[in-house]
Amino acid sequence: MNVLGIIFSYAEQDSLRELTRHRTLASLPMAGRYRMIDFPLSNFVNDGITDVSVIALKNFHSLMDHLGAGREWDLIRKRGGLRVLPPFSMTESDRDKLYRGSIDALAGNMHSIRRTLAEYVIMTGSNIIYSMDFKTLLEQHIESGADITAVYTKDLNGHPTVPSGAMILHFNEEGRFQELYVNKENINQPGTAWSTGVFVIKKSLLETLVADAMALGKYHFHEDILRRLSKVLNIRGYEYKGFLLEVSNVTGYMQANMNFLSSGFREAAFQRPIYTKSKDSVPARYFDGCKVSNSIISDGCRIEGTVENSLISRGVRIGKGAVVRNSVVMQNTEIMRGVHLDHVILDKDVIVRENRRLTGHITYPVVIEKGSII
Amino acid sequence: MRHRQKKEMIAMLLAGGQGSRLGVLTNDVAKPAVPFGGKYRIIDFPLSNCVNSGIDTIGVLTQYRPLELNAYIGSGQPWDLDRLYGGAFILPPYQSFQGGEWYKGTANAIYQNLEFIDMYSPEYVLILSGDHVYKMNYNQMLDYHKGKNASCTLAVIQVPWEETDRFGVMNTDEEMRVYEFQEKPKEAKSNLASMGVYIFTWEKLKHYLIQDELNKESANDFGKNLIPDMLVNDEPLFAYEFKGYWKDVGTIQALWESNMDVLDPLIPLELDDPPWRIYTRSSNLPPQFVAEHATISNSSIADGCFIDGTIENSILFPGVTVEMGAVVSNSILMPNVTVEKDAIVEYAIIARGAQIGQSSQIGQWKRVEKEGMHRDISVVGEDITVAARSVVPAGTVVSADIEEVSV
Numbered sequence: 127m128n129v130l131g132i133i134f135s136y137a138e139q140d141s142l143r144e145l146t147r148h149r150t151l152a153s154l155p156m157a158g159r160y161r162m163i164d165f166p167l168s169n170f171v172n173d174g175i176t177d178v179s180v181i182a183l184k185n186f187h188s189l190m191d192h193l194g195a196g197r198e199w200d201l202i203r204k205r206g207g208l209r210v211l212p213p214f215s216m217t218e219s220d221r222d223k224l225y226r227g228s229i230d231a232l233a234g235n236m237h238s239i240r241r242t243l244a245e246y247v248i249m250t251g252s253n254i255i256y257s258m259d260f261k262t263l264l265e266q267h268i269e270s271g272a273d274i275t276a277v278y279t280k281d282l283n284g285h286p287t288v289p290s291g292a293m294i295l296h297f298n299e300e301g302r303f304q305e306l307y308v309n310k311e312n313i314n315q316p317g318t319a320w321s322t323g324v325f326v327i328k329k330s331l332l333e334t335l336v337a338d339a340m341a342l343g344k345y346h347f348h349e350d351i352l353r354r355l356s357k358v359l360n361i362r363g364y365e366y367k368g369f370l371l372e373v374s375n376v377t378g379y380m381q382a383n384m385n386f387l388s389s390g391f392r393e394a395a396f397q398r399p400i401y402t403k404s405k406d407s408v409p410a411r412y413f414d415g416c417k418v419s420n421s422i423i424s425d426g427c428r429i430e431g432t433v434e435n436s437l438i439s440r441g442v443r444i445g446k447g448a449v450v451r452n453s454v455v456m457q458n459t460e461i462m463r464g465v466h467l468d469h470v471i472l473d474k475d476v477i478v479r480e481n482r483r484l485t486g487h488i489t490y491p492v493v494i495e496k497g498s499i500i
Numbered sequence: 501m502r503h504r505q506k507k508e509m510i511a512m513l514l515a516g517g518q519g520s521r522l523g524v525l526t527n528d529v530a531k532p533a534v535p536f537g538g539k540y541r542i543i544d545f546p547l548s549n550c551v552n553s554g555i556d557t558i559g560v561l562t563q564y565r566p567l568e569l570n571a572y573i574g575s576g577q578p579w580d581l582d583r584l585y586g587g588a589f590i591l592p593p594y595q596s597f598q599g600g601e602w603y604k605g606t607a608n609a610i611y612q613n614l615e616f617i618d619m620y621s622p623e624y625v626l627i628l629s630g631d632h633v634y635k636m637n638y639n640q641m642l643d644y645h646k647g648k649n650a651s652c653t654l655a656v657i658q659v660p661w662e663e664t665d666r667f668g669v670m671n672t673d674e675e676m677r678v679y680e681f682q683e684k685p686k687e688a689k690s691n692l693a694s695m696g697v698y699i700f701t702w703e704k705l706k707h708y709l710i711q712d713e714l715n716k717e718s719a720n721d722f723g724k725n726l727i728p729d730m731l732v733n734d735e736p737l738f739a740y741e742f743k744g745y746w747k748d749v750g751t752i753q754a755l756w757e758s759n760m761d762v763l764d765p766l767i768p769l770e771l772d773d774p775p776w777r778i779y780t781r782s783s784n785l786p787p788q789f790v791a792e793h794a795t796i797s798n799s800s801i802a803d804g805c806f807i808d809g810t811i812e813n814s815i816l817f818p819g820v821t822v823e824m825g826a827v828v829s830n831s832i833l834m835p836n837v838t839v840e841k842d843a844i845v846e847y848a849i850i851a852r853g854a855q856i857g858q859s860s861q862i863g864q865w866k867r868v869e870k871e872g873m874h875r876d877i878s879v880v881g882e883d884i885t886v887a888a889r890s891v892v893p894a895g896t897v898v899s900a901d902i903e904e905v906s907v
Contacts, residue, residue: 157786157787158786158787159786159787197577387789389789389791392786392789399784400784400786401784404578404782406777406778406779406782407772408539408771408772409801409802409803409815409816410788410800410801410802411772411799411800412796412797412798412799412800412811413797414797414798415797416796417795418790418794419792419793419794420790420791420792422787422789422790423788423789423801424787424788424803425539425787425802425803426772428772433790
């Protein structure tokens with residue numbers, strides 16, 4: 127496809143606490159063996175979009191480590207391929223405030239975006255997990271004659287509370303975008319069109335719009351391009367009807383993970399391959415006396431204890447007599463004998479010593495920071 | 501101007517064997533491509549050993565059913581063998597101006613690739629076979645070879661005296677210099693068996709390969725011809741004793757046993773060994789899901805599996821499904837096998853893609869097992885469908901679909 131994929135690897139604001147203290151949102155582990163970015167990135171690859179730029183802002187060490195040169199996504203290409211774009215500051219005085227908004231980020235990387243051969247751009251964040259048919263999306267964008275197509279969904283996958291700050295799009299009878307509201311009161315009325323943050327636009331138009339906005343000191347794509355230019359540009363909507371998970375706070379992160387424990391959801395999410403960094407670890411080992419039910423277990427794990435309703439990343443060790451319930455355990459963490467965990471998110475490389483107990487609640491999971499020893 | 505990197509040692513991996521004693525498991529693939537150890541194939545072991553020993557140029561000689569092996573090796577990337585200079589090369593027999601022929605024997609296969617080896621002008625050539633499971637540092641063996649000033653060093657391993665008649669046996673003096681080689685002897689003088697791992701000084705090997713080719717009577721085989729020739733000419737041949745796990749997985753029984761060895765903490769075949777990883781082409785499947793009714797003990801389970809039944813002492817390769825009520829024990833389930841509801845699979849090897857129907861029994865056995873003995877291993881071939889409620893007695897090889905019997 128004649129498309130450049132752009133992935134924003136960070137969230138402009140999130141309440142993920144310790145989870146994004148050391149890493150950018152895109153490299154947040156998800157569903158056992160994946161990272162958030164694997165979902166949009168695999169989506170591009172599965173739809174034949176093999177020219178992808180990832181815009182990085184800060185703490186993207188783990189992201190670089192995960193993506194490498196893009197081999198696992200088959201994105202080592204002479205034509206196109208994967209490019210991670212580290213921050214590029216346009217102005218001397220704004221060193222400490224890199225990227226005042228998504229427009230600023232696009233402007234900072236325009237030298238690279240301009241050089242690609244693609245005619246269209248599909249932009250996405252890495253805060254959402256979905257499987258979208260980008261081919262149909264592009265077709266509709268071209269057919270409708272839209273300047274910008276904004277992808278929305280009417281179903282935030284049973285999200286009980288819509289994250290505040292989520293954008294609501296309004297269209298008129300002809301399907302033309304009219305107005306934009308920012309969700310402040312957690313309203314979730316049926317029929318509301320939530321912006322997914324996925325947009326299609328002609329690359330040449332994007333270049334012009336970004337340059338104009340920058341000249342006027344406008345930095346936010348939603349407010350300063352969609353809303354400000356809604357009368358001038360033909361902005362249309364495209365309803366995405368598949369599954370969508372949104373991760374912007376700790377409860378949402380937990381819930382997104384838990385979704386993968388339902389077989390129907392897994393079937394939809396893994397209908398097309400999701401690529402991720404390969405680790406060459408051994409298959410998971412289950413020892414006598416282990417008890418595992420309704421859980422995702424990744425390779426390299428060694429399980430001697432009990433695991434229920436949980437997602438276990440690669441290389442996790444769970445000792446004899448340990449009980450892990452309703453929890454998310456990230457890679458290479460060690461849970462020693464007799465430990466009890468309930469509603470806990472254990473980040474990478476954590477050690478929980480013998481017989482410790484940690485209990486959170488579904489509405490407020492305990493988060494243990496990367497590398498902690500308890 | 502040409503930049504060419506001279507290599508100190510390159511490896512030639514003999515991967516053309518059919519492995520006919522593995523029966524239905526090698527109907528469609530060469531033996532080195534047979535799955536092993538939960539996610540690997542046999543050939544991953546010599547390939548990973550090479551890479552971990554710092555050998556980055558490997559010729560893989562194929563002949564029997566090469567398609568799957570070719571696709572599997574590909575660019576060599578999973579083993580880090582996609583190199584600017586060197587890397588992995590598939591070397592099938594080829595035609596040339598003088599004509600061409602199949603590889604007649606192991607030595608002839610190397611002879612036909614003299615030019616390939618000369619491209620890298622190595623000092624030493626490592627000859628390997630793709631039939632064995634072991635972790636070995638070839639670099640240490642090379643140091644030994646150099647220290648002994650040998651023309652050829654053969655890796656050997658102590659085997660039980662009663663099994664010496666299955667191996668090529670090396671008789672050595674105290675210095676480990678080989679004075680006699682006995683192929684599958686009735687009365688062995690030593691229990692040092694050849695592992696099929698040789699390091700040759702290239703200059704010497706080249707000389708003997710050319711000599712051997714001139715001899716029309718020769719079977720062009722390393723064990724039968726080339727090594728005896730070198731002994732006759734008093735070349736310095738040394739045995740290098742390897743102490744570790746090594747197994748020829750040439751029979752169904754041996755393949756089953758050595759897979760089970762992976763589950764035995766007392767047997768020194770640890771695959772979870774970060775400094776000496778075994779690399780393999782990954783399958784890109786989602787992580788495994790263990791459902792509500794699962795009971796698992798002492799087993800190895802790979803990505804993409806769905807488990808809702810009982811698994812004991814078994815090895816499940818990627819993408820295996822075991823439904824509710826099914827029991828799998830002491831068995832090896834290769835990729836994408838499905839075991840339907842309430843089926844029982846015991847002491848069996850189920851090949852890729854086979855479907856075991858509801859309530860059927862594989863490896864059924866009426867007699868009581870004696871201590872230290874287990875029933876014979878059953879095998880279900882690739883993509884075979886075993887219909888619901890079928891009974892397959894222990895030791896049976898299923899090579900065609902079993903259809904439903906109407907009652």
